[in-house]
Amino acid sequence: MNADDLKVKVLGIVGTPIKDGNCQYMLEESLKAAEETGPVETELVHLQDYRIEYCIGCEGCLSRVHRLQKEVGFDVMPVPVKEYNCGIKDDMEILHKKMLEADGIILAAPVYIATVPGQVKTFIDRSRTFVHDYRLRGKAAAPLTVAFYRNAGEDTTLQMMTISLLAIGLSVVAFGASTVSTKEGVGILVKETRFAVKEDWLGMTAVKGVGSQVAQAALSMKAGRLALEEAGLEIKSRAWFPMPGE
Numbered sequence: 100m101n102a103d104d105l106k107v108k109v110l111g112i113v114g115t116p117i118k119d120g121n122c123q124y125m126l127e128e129s130l131k132a133a134e135e136t137g138p139v140e141t142e143l144v145h146l147q148d149y150r151i152e153y154c155i156g157c158e159g160c161l162s163r164v165h166r167l168q169k170e171v172g173f174d175v176m177p178v179p180v181k182e183y184n185c186g187i188k189d190d191m192e193i194l195h196k197k198m199l200e201a202d203g204i205i206l207a208a209p210v211y212i213a214t215v216p217g218q219v220k221t222f223i224d225r226s227r228t229f230v231h232d233y234r235l236r237g238k239a240a241a242p243l244t245v246a247f248y249r250n251a252g253e254d255t256t257l258q259m260m261t262i263s264l265l266a267i268g269l270s271v272v273a274f275g276a277s278t279v280s281t282k283e284g285v286g287i288l289v290k291e292t293r294f295a296v297k298e299d300w301l302g303m304t305a306v307k308g309v310g311s312q313v314a315q316a317a318l319s320m321k322a323g324r325l326a327l328e329e330a331g332l333e334i335k336s337r338a339w340f341p342m343p344g345e
């Protein structure tokens with residue numbers, strides 16, 4: 100293993116209908132902090148640029164994963180799914196590929212009525228294959244949020260994102276960070292810049308910390324994986340639910 104093998108990629112996903120808004124700015128700063136942490140490359144994607152249909156609950160992804168598991172064994176993790184595993188052919192195919200290629204993922208979304216905007220929930224629902232195929236295992240993740248008011252749904256939104264990231268198999272490595280997009284978080288708009296988030300010193304400090312934590316964890320996880328491979332040590336994973344026959 101040499102230094103070149105240890106480069107990692109952190110993918111930032113911003114989920115809000117607003118382009119170039121507070122949420123996007125916050126994520127950009129977090130990714131900059133990730134880059135400053137070490138040999139880290141970053142990419143930001145905005146869900147607004149992608150066509151994402153609702154999940155229709157067809158269970159196709161699950162059936163295909165189970166069929167594959169019957170062939171290779173239920174203890175094989177990740178399940179060797181080769182292709183895009185969703186029956187809906189839209190831009191989720193591009194996003195799944197980007198998630199699989201990343202070593203770390205930061206999901207940023209504003210508070211919409213104490214939780215994430217609908218498009219973020221749709222994005223999460225459409226990532227269901229990863230709950231069952233474990234292909235995102237060993238990747239670091241964390242959530243970021245921004246709200247109009249301080250203490251007006253940030254905690255519930257971060258919780259929702261944390262649980263969702265864990266559910267699709269990512270390792271959440273930071274508590275997450277929240278910012279406010281109005282002056283002092285009391286609902287006064289900053290008309291001049293429209294970027295009140297820039298003035299939220301505490302929030303932005305935490306946002307940068309999260310970027311750095313995800314980068315550090317992604318680097319350590321990759322280094323660990325490569326070291327295990329080099330030593331010829333095979334690690335046996337287990338599913339978090341009983342496997343057939345148990």
Ligand SMILES: Cc1cc2nc3c(=O)[nH]c(=O)nc-3n(C[C@H](O)[C@H](O)[C@H](O)COP(=O)(O)O)c2cc1C
Pocket residue numbers: 115117120121122123209210211212213214245246247248249251252279280
């Ligand atoms: C439908 C909707 C619901 C919202 N709900 C909340 C809320 O529950 N709490 C809050 O503090 N701000 C709420 N906001 C304000 C946004 O979180 C805030 O404007 C944020 O900065 C939006 O991010 P953006 O600037 O990237 O668009 C809501 C905004 C919208 C449009």
